[in-house]
Amino acid sequence: MGMHEYSEATDELAQSVFEYALDRIRMEPPIDTPVAADRLGEAVGMTITEEGLGGAAALAIFADHLAPACLSVDHPRYFAWVPCAPTDAAVLFDLVVGASAMSATWWFDGAGAIYAENQALRWIADLAGMPETAGGCFVSGGTMGNLSALVAARDKAVRRRGGTHKRPGRWAVVASEDAHSSVSSAARVMDVDVLLAPTGPDRRLRGDAVAEAVATRPEGTEVFAVVATSGTTNLGVVDALDEVASVAAANSLWFHVDGAYGAAGLAAGSIRHLFNGIEHCDSLIVDPHKWLFAPYDCAALLYRDPDDARRAHTQEAGYLESINERGEWNPSDYAHHLSRRPRGLPFWFSLTVHGTRSYSEAVEQTLAVTRAGAALIEAAPHLDLIMEPTLSILAFRRTGWTLEQYASWSDSLLTEGSALVVPTSVDGAPALRFCMVNPRTTVEDLEVVLDTLA
Numbered sequence: 001m002g003m004h005e006y007s008e009a010t011d012e013l014a015q016s017v018f019e020y021a022l023d024r025i026r027m028e029p030p031i032d033t034p035v036a037a038d039r040l041g042e043a044v045g046m047t048i049t050e051e052g053l054g055g056a057a058a059l060a061i062f063a064d065h066l067a068p069a070c071l072s073v074d075h076p077r078y079f080a081w082v083p084c085a086p087t088d089a090a091v092l093f094d095l096v097v098g099a100s101a102m103s104a105t106w107w108f109d110g111a112g113a114i115y116a117e118n119q120a121l122r123w124i125a126d127l128a129g130m131p132e133t134a135g136g137c138f139v140s141g142g143t144m145g146n147l148s149a150l151v152a153a154r155d156k157a158v159r160r161r162g163g164t165h166k167r168p169g170r171w172a173v174v175a176s177e178d179a180h181s182s183v184s185s186a187a188r189v190m191d192v193d194v195l196l197a198p199t200g201p202d203r204r205l206r207g208d209a210v211a212e213a214v215a216t217r218p219e220g221t222e223v224f225a226v227v228a229t230s231g232t233t234n235l236g237v238v239d240a241l242d243e244v245a246s247v248a249a250a251n252s253l254w255f256h257v258d259g260a261y262g263a264a265g266l267a268a269g270s271i272r273h274l275f276n277g278i279e280h281c282d283s284l285i286v287d288p289h290k291w292l293f294a295p296y297d298c299a300a301l302l303y304r305d306p307d308d309a310r311r312a313h314t315q316e317a318g319y320l321e322s323i324n325e326r327g328e329w330n331p332s333d334y335a336h337h338l339s340r341r342p343r344g345l346p347f348w349f350s351l352t353v354h355g356t357r358s359y360s361e362a363v364e365q366t367l368a369v370t371r372a373g374a375a376l377i378e379a380a381p382h383l384d385l386i387m388e389p390t391l392s393i394l395a396f397r398r399t400g401w402t403l404e405q406y407a408s409w410s411d412s413l414l415t416e417g418s419a420l421v422v423p424t425s426v427d428g429a430p431a432l433r434f435c436m437v438n439p440r441t442t443v444e445d446l447e448v449v450l451d452t453l454a
């Protein structure tokens with residue numbers, strides 16, 4: 001009996017797996033708690049054996065011990081970092097993608113999946129006002145998106161200089177001091193420098209700061225790109241994209257917009273104006289696994305001119321020649337990856353099922369709850385709102401509290417299973433931060449948590 005052979009046991013296992021999945025989709029999930037490795041070791045022991053445990057036992061270990069040791073990021077009071085709140089349609093379709101044995105590496109092997117993924121990418125490109133020729137692919141996350149975009153940007157700068165033998169002393173990218181950590185991580189991988197531009201009193205990166213950073217670059221350093229963030233992960237600040245775009249154009253720099261978290265706000269009419277200037281970007285990332293209701297791992301990466309990316313990323317090898325010669329749209333050409341699952345399909349399916357208006361409404365819903373939360377904080381004498389929220393992040397302080405007090409309050413919420421909020425730091429001082437991407441989060445959810453700070 002080979003394990004690839006379909007049998008009655010497969011049927012039984014399918015029943016249990018589908019039941020488990022349906023239960024999880026139906027229920028209000030507990031937040032659950034992190035568990036130390038030694039405790040998991042005691043409870044579960046070694047799961048991989050020579051003979052195998054069989055489907056029922058393996059699923060039971062997962063359901064009873066492993067899943068409860070993972071936090072439910074879709075819980076309506078999971079406010080830490082950036083949560084994930086996939087639609088039921090998206091989650092269900094992840095099961096279908098898993099069952100379909102599809103590679104969406106090349107058009108040749110994944111035409112149908114890639115066709116659908118490209119329509120989902122097109123929706124985002126249209127929201128951003130990118131040209132008809134824009135395109136890209138879905139990658140694992142914003143980190144991979146930022147790296148892939150900057151690699152394409154540097155490659156273009158190298159070509160413009162006439163090849164690698166004419167490289168400058170150092171390549172550099174300009175980014176705000178509040179840019180995401182993945183930008184400096186990409187720069188380390190690429191062995192390029194990051195010239196940090198300070199943000200203004202409104203916490204946004206402005207054009208003059210970018211121009212100043214370019215003008216004062218160290219001798220022998222050539223700037224090839226500028227990264228603007230829309231919006232920042234800590235506070236949801238959207239940089240002055242129109243200003244940064246003009247400075248980038250004036251200096252012939254690649255203009256990359258990191259909208260991993262916040263560019264979902266493009267779908268919300270009430271804040272669309274904050275993103276003016278995004279249409280000039282050379283590349284853009286948005287993570288549907290953050291505020292566009294797709295399961296992990298799903299980040300959209302778009303280029304104004306996909307040829308720039310293709311020249312930088314296409315892998316050459318004897319066994320790939322027949323694919324590269326076809327001249328078709330191969331997602332493998334647009335990022336630092338090769339084999340890939342069609343990870344954009346759960347997002348595409350949900351968009352197709354519900355329509356784009358539902359997406360706009362769901363983003364607006366989280367914005368409305370955030371604004372109501374800001375009013376609650378402003379009305380509470382013991383709470384200080386750090387800034388009016390522009391996107392769906394509330395940052396505030398409990399008067400007089402130290403980091404230790406924030407931390408123990410945070411621990412007790414998690415122990416009670418009522419919410420997950422972790423302290424952050426703003427302007428060098430501890431603060432609390434609620435990040436909301438879940439349309440099921442209500443103002444009452446916020447009240448319940450804020451009340452415990454009285």
Ligand SMILES: *Cc1c(COP(=O)(O)O)cnc(C)c1O
Nearest residue numbers: 141142143180182233258260261
């Ligand atoms: C989350 C985030 C990233 C990184 O995205 P991952 O999907 O976690 O790799 C990059 N930039 C910003 C602004 C983010 O909020």
